[in-house]
Amino acid sequence: MEIERKFKITSLLPPQIYECKKSKIEQCYLSFDPEIRARKINTENKTDYYLTIKSNGNLIREEIEIKIDVDEYEQIKEMQKTKLSFINKTRYYGFFKGKQLEVDVYDSFPLITAEVEFDTIQEANNFIPPSWFGTEVTNDVRYKNKNLVRKGMPLIWKEDNNMKLYKCKCGGSINPPFIVGVCEDNYKDLYICIDCNKKYI
Numbered sequence: 772m773e774i775e776r777k778f779k780i781t782s783l784l785p786p787q788i789y790e791c792k793k794s795k796i797e798q799c800y801l802s803f804d805p806e807i808r809a810r811k812i813n814t815e816n817k818t819d820y821y822l823t824i825k826s827n828g829n830l831i832r833e834e835i836e837i838k839i840d841v842d843e844y845e846q847i848k849e850m851q852k853t854k855l856s857f858i859n860k861t862r863y864y865g866f867f868k869g870k871q872l873e874v875d876v877y878d879s880f881p882l883i884t885a886e887v888e889f890d891t892i893q894e895a896n897n898f899i900p901p902s903w904f905g906t907e908v909t910n911d912v913r914y915k916n917k918n919l920v921r922k923g924m925p926l927i928w929k930e931d932n933n934m935k936l937y938k939c940k941c942g943g944s945i946n947p948p949f950i951v952g953v954c955e956d957n958y959k960d961l962y963i964c965i966d967c968n969k970k971y972i
Contacts, residue, residue: 774831775888791864793862820843888970
């Protein structure tokens with residue numbers, strides 16, 4: 772079982788993050804429900820390969836991880852008919868307040884996330900993140916890797932200076948998206964004009 776909280780970083784990373792141990796990760800998906808993925812992890816001195824099965828969930832998830840060899844990984848890649856099922860990212864490994872911290876910088880999306888691992892649910896609930904962590908997305912299914920690879924990067928509405936302004940046909944402003952649907956494998960973003968209440972999905 773893994774217990775993790777996930778955050779979307781929208782500010783500059785602290786310089787010391789880039790001094791941490793890092794790896795290049797390539798992962799491909801054999802199945803999205805259940806979630807089954809193969810992962811190649813390149814570190815400075817070695818390359819490891821894993822096959823992982825994950826349960827649905829947000830804060831708490833069950834995980835089975837099996838180490839495989841390079842030939843098995845390449846066979847799995849050959850099974851993929853399209854590169855749309857691949858994600859590539861650089862991961863930095865560190866610690867924050869004694870807890871394992873993983874910062875992912877994605878190659879295919881303008882996205883940086885931070886995940887913190889905990890031993891208990893109480894530790895997770897009591898954790899106070901630093902300000903540079905940004906918005907928590909633990910319960911936002913759009914930021915699961917399996918959904919990023921299928922549906923792409925969610926629209927950015929908020930905090931930074933690159934915010935886009937979305938307008939309705941009536942000229943009114945459209946609010947930030949609501950997530951419609953409770954199933955993490957079948958959701959849509961719902962946008963509503965604050966002036967005429969027109970809905971966009």
